[in-house]
């Protein structure tokens with residue numbers, strides 16, 4: 001085979017790892033500066049006189065997931081995603097604000113969303129009150145143990161037929177889950193990654209095939225997963241219950257802070273809106289205001 005198409009498993013500064021059928025290729029980037037990310041569909045070929053394959057073109061993307069870097073600039077993470085899986089565990093203690101922000105990011109990108117609660121073997125009592133809040137908002141919560149295998153069969157059903165981007169704090173067990181679901185792919189990628197960069201990198205997203213039409217992308221280091229800063233109003237849409245309540249606010253452009261006749265604040269006072277969710281919303285608004293200024 002001297003030319004074809006494939007899926008980008010991982011992207012590095014100087015090249016990309018491409019899955020083309022049963023073959024995995026290390027492709028160089030050709031010509032102008034190409035920005036290629038995990039999940040991209042690309043065409044590749046062996047150019048005459050080159051010693052390896054290179055990427056010719058990137059197919060149009062269904063979507064592009066970006067994170068915000070320290071200076072508030074969007075940085076591409078992965079493309080062509082169906083759903084976001086947010087992983088938490090009782091240990092390390094969850095940052096629920098981060099979970100809310102991830103979920104808001106998924107809503108704004110029209111992605112499905114799933115909460116994976118790992119380390120079931122250690123117990124989940126400490127986080128059940130928060131899980132109750134999410135379940136009440138119809139967020140699918142799958143309790144699993146990557147270590148014991150409990151709940152993994154059920155989780156597979158939630159991942160079937162989709163490309164899932166896996167995010168979560170360091171130490172919750174993302175790599176362990178990839179190992180439990182796709183041991184061969186995990187081992188192979190570890191090897192190939194060593195070849196490309198000469199060392200393991202823990203900052204780029206990696207694609208792990210689960211079967212012919214499902215894949216999991218481990219996206220380590222994606223903490224700030226949020227839509228661009230100019231969309232301050234977007235913060236509201238990302239919080240589905242706040243967005244639903246906002247139709248009853250007196251002012252159409254109500255930000256649900258100090259405005260009179262605010263249905264969101266009324267719901268908060270009546271205990272119909274979780275105080276923590278409201279605080280998450282306020283923090284996301286403030287973050288956007290800061291980034292936009």
Ligand SMILES: Nc1nc2c(ncn2[C@@H]2O[C@H](COP(=O)(O)OP(=O)(O)O)[C@@H](O)[C@H]2O)c(=O)[nH]1
Nearest residue numbers: 118119122145146147170171172173174175176
């Ligand atoms: N008890 C328990 N420990 C787990 C489980 N899954 C992962 N761990 C441990 O949690 C730590 C972090 O796991 P890792 O997969 O590296 O997390 P990552 O940073 O999210 O990729 C490791 O010490 C794992 O052995 C689990 O289901 N139960």
Ligand SMILES: [Mg+2]
Nearest residue numbers: 174175176220
């Ligand atoms: Mg990891």
Ligand SMILES: [Zn+2]
Nearest residue numbers: 249254256262
């Ligand atoms: Zn309001």
